Amino acid sequence: MTNQGTNLDPWYSHYADRTAGLAASEVRALFAVASRPEVVSLAGGMPFVSALPQDLIAGAFERTMRDFGPMALQYGSGQGMPALREHILDVMALEGIRGSVDDVVVTTGSQHALELVTKLFINPGDVVIAEAPSYVTALTVFKSYQATVSHVVIDEFGLVPEALEERILALKAEGRTIKFLYTVPTFGNPSGVTMSWERRVRVLEICRAHGILVLEDNPYGLLYFDQPAPHAMRSVEEDGVIYLGTFSKTLAPGFRLGWALAPHAIREKLILANEAAVLSPSSFTQGLVSEYLSAADWRGQIDTFRGVYRERRDAMLTALDDYLPDLSWTNPNGGFYVWVTLPENLDSKSMLPRAVKELVAYTPGTAFFADGSGRTALRLSFCYPTPEFIREGIRRLSTVVNGELELLSTFSQTGPLETVRPTEKIISPPANLG
């Protein structure tokens, strides 16, 4: 009866070697759980699209039909519509990026840009350097092309340059081929951490010196709460950065539109890869988003989103202070996520079923590491639930954490006060320690 699933698949021996890395992610399994209405889900990364007025979409639809007509229903170019690419330059300019409309490639969400870049660059065994922790589905893509992910530690100022350089030298000494550095430098997923300006410049210098391409993934940059984030890494360096952007967080993910801004020669290959994969991105959603950006107050709409998420971030941090003062967590100035570090003898993955029983869900930290670390960490999302539900979710989480700690103290010699001191601090901003 073991391996039954395997034996039932007559094509089991036919799959490519790369499918060995293809398994249902921990986040995916959680989506099913999180969809039950009685569960407060702090697990997913769904933007709160209800804050987007439907009449803005209706207006954009009408103009699309009127102005684009049959073109919106037709195949388009593999690079994407020129009108939309022009608007994308305006969006990127808000983060200090100057680029050419010729170097923008529209993709089916920025996820697909990630997939295409990985397909273009990764031979089996090539190394991708990635922040620890990293966006889970980026890790899935890297694995699906048989990359080796090598994690570099981050702190409250983002990627640690000394650790990066050390790692590069060590990998080169081993004869490994490093293809690119993957980073979400602004309001990182899952860390919530933002790389400082000095670090950005230094990381780019290091990568340039070692001939390593930087893949800058920036879904959250415009969703700052207090002050704007430092300008994008792409604003400093043109030839060494592939920049990924998306409309999923500033407009809506349902359109599946993102983009890459790439060095000219890479851009040409990206277009060919895009054509092979999907022929062209959707003309219909491109027309619609293009019309939205032409006529709607999209900057004002981003302000609205900022207000919504700021209030939820505040609700989450206050609730953490109130209910789980002994834990440590990051203090995001934008984006969707808080990264929580548990006492070292707790395990976020094995604690999850108990959390779900208490009607709260989160994402275990291990999802965000390629190497099995992250056991004592977890990601909390404040993007989707209301402030009231966030507070209730954290309250439920505290019941779970305290219950686990009590259980441990019953069976251990040391008391609960000792056990709550976090020692595995992947990210440990001292200011946030409880």
Place this chain on the structure above:
Amino acid sequence: MTNQGTNLDPWYSHYADRTAGLAASEVRALFAVASRPEVVSLAGGMPFVSALPQDLIAGAFERTMRDFGPMALQYGSGQGMPALREHILDVMALEGIRGSVDDVVVTTGSQHALELVTKLFINPGDVVIAEAPSYVTALTVFKSYQATVSHVVIDEFGLVPEALEERILALKAEGRTIKFLYTVPTFGNPSGVTMSWERRVRVLEICRAHGILVLEDNPYGLLYFDQPAPHAMRSVEEDGVIYLGTFSKTLAPGFRLGWALAPHAIREKLILANEAAVLSPSSFTQGLVSEYLSAADWRGQIDTFRGVYRERRDAMLTALDDYLPDLSWTNPNGGFYVWVTLPENLDSKSMLPRAVKELVAYTPGTAFFADGSGRTALRLSFCYPTPEFIREGIRRLSTVVNGELELLSTFSQTGPLETVRPTEKIISPPANLG
């Protein structure tokens, strides 16, 4: 000055081995040419979306906003919306397919299903058996995963079973790993040929006996002109066929929605690959197409498309009879394409610049072979231009062909009458010989 483009790319040495097969297709270069209004393009495969009433789309949009609301703007599942998958079963039932809604995976056009299946199955050097000629962008995908494409000849009844079996045995004798057979059995692209029912059954038997998966790509099946095509191969065989369908030809390509119906175990892997590539297909266009299929007379709309394309097919065949009676061509009973065989001393690729000068475009036959054959053939599309333009396009083409033949006869010993006899008959239905 040679290799300048290469030298200018600082990342030239960084690309994965698989990008070596990534080059701009011949069809792609033609799109630029064909877009000039004075050129009659018989080159592209763009459906005539103007035959789709805009109010059908507007109605579907309104119902999407009303019934799906924020769900249409949100991320969805990697498998696609259940409501849409139910409708897809109805569409496939028209071609004799019975399947479970659980085994349908919605993709970003059927092109993306092709990409995902190839990613799942192909190790570098694995063999894909494909009809000769085959859909050009399928060949691009296979090459992009470093497959070896092995062509098997077709005649007016489609893939020749004896040739298929012979090829399989030869490849196995060489120790090659054959992963799947790729076929467009109904109104083939580019051949216009349909595989007979007997051949379908026989090809499936052969593939089953040799443990070879069949990838049945069926974009055109519902667009028949005279009588319906034989039922899909998937109607015969469930476990050995991955079936690909699309809304690009029966509705509109601008939505980028297609699907795969796959054996259960493969289906699970397809969903994971889809999630890695794009997280989920567009909820917005899925909602819209789902509403269109719920409320609009989509069967009637397909009838309308059939009428449009039948008239254009007739116009093309009549014009070929009138202007190029000495050539041979296929007689499609549906779909978008006619495959023309030139006299053996003509070269469709080198003739193309002259054709463009005469303001007509076509796709050279070499685009549809992985091995450089197809020199004396070309594909004509009747899907997009009006009947009048089709006739004018063929008239211009006859000027080019006759001019080339005259030129040849001036410089050769034999007269033009001898040179027009086609001898390289990849497809040579005797009934159609001029």
